[in-house]
Amino acid sequence: MDRRSERHQATRSEILATAWSLTNDKGLTGWSLRELAAAVGMRAPSLYVYFPAKGHIYDAMFGESYRQLLELSRATPLPNEPRERLRTMAVTFFNFAVENPARLQLMFWRVIPGFEPSPDGYAPSLQVVNLAQNAFAEIGVTDPAALDMWSALLSGLISQQASNDPGGNRWRRLLDDAVDMFARAYL
Amino acid sequence: MDRRSERHQATRSEILATAWSLTNDKGLTGWSLRELAAAVGMRAPSLYVYFPAKGHIYDAMFGESYRQLLELSRATPLPNEPRERLRTMAVTFFNFAVENPARLQLMFWRVIPGFEPSPDGYAPSLQVVNLAQNAFAEIGVTDPAALDMWSALLSGLISQQASNDPGGNRWRRLLDDAVDMFARAYL
DNA sequence: GTCTATAAATGGATAGAC
DNA sequence: GTCTATCCATTTATAGAC
Numbered sequence: 490m491d492r493r494s495e496r497h498q499a500t501r502s503e504i505l506a507t508a509w510s511l512t513n514d515k516g517l518t519g520w521s522l523r524e525l526a527a528a529v530g531m532r533a534p535s536l537y538v539y540f541p542a543k544g545h546i547y548d549a550m551f552g553e554s555y556r557q558l559l560e561l562s563r564a565t566p567l568p569n570e571p572r573e574r575l576r577t578m579a580v581t582f583f584n585f586a587v588e589n590p591a592r593l594q595l596m597f598w599r600v601i602p603g604f605e606p607s608p609d610g611y612a613p614s615l616q617v618v619n620l621a622q623n624a625f626a627e628i629g630v631t632d633p634a635a636l637d638m639w640s641a642l643l644s645g646l647i648s649q650q651a652s653n654d655p656g657g658n659r660w661r662r663l664l665d666d667a668v669d670m671f672a673r674a675y676l
Numbered sequence: 677m678d679r680r681s682e683r684h685q686a687t688r689s690e691i692l693a694t695a696w697s698l699t700n701d702k703g704l705t706g707w708s709l710r711e712l713a714a715a716v717g718m719r720a721p722s723l724y725v726y727f728p729a730k731g732h733i734y735d736a737m738f739g740e741s742y743r744q745l746l747e748l749s750r751a752t753p754l755p756n757e758p759r760e761r762l763r764t765m766a767v768t769f770f771n772f773a774v775e776n777p778a779r780l781q782l783m784f785w786r787v788i789p790g791f792e793p794s795p796d797g798y799a800p801s802l803q804v805v806n807l808a809q810n811a812f813a814e815i816g817v818t819d820p821a822a823l824d825m826w827s828a829l830l831s832g833l834i835s836q837q838a839s840n841d842p843g844g845n846r847w848r849r850l851l852d853d854a855v856d857m858f859a860r861a862y863l
Numbered sequence: 864g865t866c867t868a869t870a871a872a873t874g875g876a877t878a879g880a881c
Numbered sequence: 882g883t884c885t886a887t888c889c890a891t892t893t894a895t896a897g898a899c
Contacts, residue, residue, distance in 0.1 A: 543875065
């Protein structure tokens, strides 16, 4: 990659980082291209050099989020002891999700009217699911119902924490009990 | 109430019903006052005779939702046998929530930028919590952690169903297993 | 109570100069 | 690549006639 396109990529990244910052402050749909441009230090039309439309910014944020989760999943060593493995998976995912509620909305809920992730943005999300399936299979859990129950339990703890006690610990401290409860039923 | 204000209330209700219909089609933030007015058969400014601002329409929808849930809770007889009671509570709430995903977003997530329910709209939601606490206390469950775990488990099943398999059964059919799992841990 | 007309602001996006 | 200027659509909300 030559110097010019390196600079281009750097600016693109800066725009995305600024978009995340605005999103954390004002919500996913709470900022305009004018605001974003101003926060980066340019005017709105210049953004079109880096993204062909606002939806493409959301798409890049969507893909970035799943790539982050994927990287985190891969970088987190999973214990072989089944219950310990579940605990690690739960804590890792819980922290990732709760540390950025807006990202959570973008990844798992459909909050932006009219936004659908492109196949490119969607691809990493499939890998995430795959990785989780393997992590379960290795400890002998292959029942699809168990995986669905696990995802429901975890996403419930996360969404309650994010919606009703942001910054607190009310549902986070139930993680261990949740793992035990799940393990007794499905392990 | 005289004839005039009866008619006024009727029109108000019609506006709210139409707002719900639009919301089901296009999401909570997916319709404008023009559209709403047109769907009712009037022009946008006439809406201001019934609601002083768009936020007040959301507020009325918010309060209406919790009053519906409250009424449903009161109208649903709860078995005395603990596990059967949990099952009834789970199914009742699950069906209520899943039958209208947009209502779910309005009630439990913070999806509309800038919207905060007024104290009046918020009041019924406190009664709902109270009712659930009593229903648990009567079967001997008073641990706050149990209630938090229950709300997380149920809201997780609901949100997974609404987000990832709308109209399907993938998480609904796990309700019995979820109740059993919870009962073994907390009953 | 309902309307037309319009204010006042904001939005995404484009044209074209530099 | 960045800008100014602008288009064009859309939004909530208000004024004032009927």
